[in-house]
Amino acid sequence: MVLLYKYDLQNNLNNQKKLDDLQQLVNSDLKNVNIIIKDKIKNKINHIPKVAGHLVKAGGKRIRPMLCLACAQLCDYKGVKHLNLAASIEFIHTATLLHDDVIDESKKRRGLRTANNIWGNKSSVLVGDFLLSKSFELMTEVKNIEVLQILSETSSIIIEGEMSQMLSNRNITTTEDDYLDIIKSKTAQLFATASKICSYLTKVPSQYKNALNSFGMNLGMAFQLIDDLLDYKAIEKDLGKKVGDDFKEGKITLPIILALRRSDYIEKKFWKKTVQDGQINPGDFEKACSILKKREILYDIQKRAKHYSAIAKDALGIFQHSKEKKILLNIIDFIVDRNF
Amino acid sequence: MVLLYKYDLQNNLNNQKKLDDLQQLVNSDLKNVNIIIKDKIKNKINHIPKVAGHLVKAGGKRIRPMLCLACAQLCDYKGVKHLNLAASIEFIHTATLLHDDVIDESKKRRGLRTANNIWGNKSSVLVGDFLLSKSFELMTEVKNIEVLQILSETSSIIIEGEMSQMLSNRNITTTEDDYLDIIKSKTAQLFATASKICSYLTKVPSQYKNALNSFGMNLGMAFQLIDDLLDYKAIEKDLGKKVGDDFKEGKITLPIILALRRSDYIEKKFWKKTVQDGQINPGDFEKACSILKKREILYDIQKRAKHYSAIAKDALGIFQHSKEKKILLNIIDFIVDRNF
Numbered sequence: 054m055v056l057l058y059k060y061d062l063q064n065n066l067n068n069q070k071k072l073d074d075l076q077q078l079v080n081s082d083l084k085n086v087n088i089i090i091k092d093k094i095k096n097k098i099n100h101i102p103k104v105a106g107h108l109v110k111a112g113g114k115r116i117r118p119m120l121c122l123a124c125a126q127l128c129d130y131k132g133v134k135h136l137n138l139a140a141s142i143e144f145i146h147t148a149t150l151l152h153d154d155v156i157d158e159s160k161k162r163r164g165l166r167t168a169n170n171i172w173g174n175k176s177s178v179l180v181g182d183f184l185l186s187k188s189f190e191l192m193t194e195v196k197n198i199e200v201l202q203i204l205s206e207t208s209s210i211i212i213e214g215e216m217s218q219m220l221s222n223r224n225i226t227t228t229e230d231d232y233l234d235i236i237k238s239k240t241a242q243l244f245a246t247a248s249k250i251c252s253y254l255t256k257v258p259s260q261y262k263n264a265l266n267s268f269g270m271n272l273g274m275a276f277q278l279i280d281d282l283l284d285y286k287a288i289e290k291d292l293g294k295k296v297g298d299d300f301k302e303g304k305i306t307l308p309i310i311l312a313l314r315r316s317d318y319i320e321k322k323f324w325k326k327t328v329q330d331g332q333i334n335p336g337d338f339e340k341a342c343s344i345l346k347k348r349e350i351l352y353d354i355q356k357r358a359k360h361y362s363a364i365a366k367d368a369l370g371i372f373q374h375s376k377e378k379k380i381l382l383n384i385i386d387f388i389v390d391r392n393f
Numbered sequence: 394m395v396l397l398y399k400y401d402l403q404n405n406l407n408n409q410k411k412l413d414d415l416q417q418l419v420n421s422d423l424k425n426v427n428i429i430i431k432d433k434i435k436n437k438i439n440h441i442p443k444v445a446g447h448l449v450k451a452g453g454k455r456i457r458p459m460l461c462l463a464c465a466q467l468c469d470y471k472g473v474k475h476l477n478l479a480a481s482i483e484f485i486h487t488a489t490l491l492h493d494d495v496i497d498e499s500k501k502r503r504g505l506r507t508a509n510n511i512w513g514n515k516s517s518v519l520v521g522d523f524l525l526s527k528s529f530e531l532m533t534e535v536k537n538i539e540v541l542q543i544l545s546e547t548s549s550i551i552i553e554g555e556m557s558q559m560l561s562n563r564n565i566t567t568t569e570d571d572y573l574d575i576i577k578s579k580t581a582q583l584f585a586t587a588s589k590i591c592s593y594l595t596k597v598p599s600q601y602k603n604a605l606n607s608f609g610m611n612l613g614m615a616f617q618l619i620d621d622l623l624d625y626k627a628i629e630k631d632l633g634k635k636v637g638d639d640f641k642e643g644k645i646t647l648p649i650i651l652a653l654r655r656s657d658y659i660e661k662k663f664w665k666k667t668v669q670d671g672q673i674n675p676g677d678f679e680k681a682c683s684i685l686k687k688r689e690i691l692y693d694i695q696k697r698a699k700h701y702s703a704i705a706k707d708a709l710g711i712f713q714h715s716k717e718k719k720i721l722l723n724i725i726d727f728i729v730d731r732n733f
Contacts, residue, residue: 152519
């Protein structure tokens, strides 16, 4: 037991190092991105930077802008436009989170009260709109039509994904394929765009752009699979949000979809009562977790995630060996092995 | 009394003709804009065109895209990009309406139930986001960086205006200047952009672009002044929304601001109770209207609107005489004299 604990601890430390390496690689760029972000949310209406800054400051891993910056380095990009693009991508992501929290009526994110919980839905709707508009201003400043087309289409696709997810809520006929479509739109697409967008500022041949798209898309799939798994597993202080939120909100993620398929008659009735009808009693979440464990669902979801991470790794195969490539390959493992 | 009625009727008919003339001028273009709009909101997720189409179909006057198309003609623009820009402007406007109705908790718009009232806030938030993203796709397709910069900045400014308006809600210290700033951002800016944007697709000298900006900005100011006045005056079937909504929601528009300044001690107490504290009893709206009448506030607001409409007219002075110019000059009067 003590050995196992030590093993886990070492594993976590190794995993953290992979994220640290990425942070170190893009550190000076990321500082500049943060300056751009702060500058863009400055406003004569104090309420805007207050609400926007709440979520921006709360931190998160900044994984999307870091991917954007690291892939720019991988393509040997030498200008400064990648800074705007990384900020723009973070704005799209943050706008989505603000509106998501309104839609899900969430009270906590990254361990802090959500903006909608503090200032009300109205502020979150408008500040989300504000950030979305600012993301377009930032990308327009880059003055590259192809880049603009990719980013504006990405933004539409994300919203389609959010809509599909909303419509699948409490719908227990949602299939694994439906789920994979949803997470591809709402999450993987932005990872793909973050990874490839700066290559369009360089002269790298199209197969490299495609490779970065595939890398990001598959990494994003793995990311969301693990994210949804962690909602049935993580320790609150790590994930920031409360474990079990998806269960309580009736969000149909892969753990539920697989459970519905693998459960016996009595368990199926349990899922219908809790997930479909929203009748949740004390102890039901623990019961849900124990079914997931019994049916080996969390383990199998990790295997599903590894399928995508394997594709993401091979996608980078056409790039020459470099420090950047090594760090990006490691970040794939970090995504799958993380506990937060 | 009968004579007065006949006079009003004739006045309304004359006014309607001004709008009809504009519609006729841009008719064939507007049909193409509608095709683009329908095409862009088509989606594999049926719920999106259903919600978006509800508001789009409900109609409204389409004043912004018509201004865009008419001003393109005034500048002798010969291409097809103005169609995308007109659709993009209508999308920005519609997205704003969807989110506005969530923020104001409105139940009716243009005589129909609001989208948030039928399908809930979540749908309205997401479909608003969807339309905003599609508006960026549409403008990106035009492939003109200057046009993109103007439109993306406009979108940010509108949201700032919405935010200021939200923050001024029930705040009776809001001044007339505050109010003018708010309507400039939330309404006039989009009128200005709609009016000038197509000139950037042509070779007209910059003073003509500036003139169109001034025309649109001042027309937009007049439009919103009248809109806010009509909330204390219009007949429900004309305006579509219920008269008195602003009063009930505690929205601080010019009628309230002037009333607060011109009222005696007892009336001031009435405004504080109703607008600031939101304690509204049956008959209070009628009482509010009677104070506005006694203090000649509605008449003076129309004078304020005429101030802006005069500037809008003079702004067009540098354009040569043409059918288009005449129709645009008439539409200024329509905006100020309308009852809906």
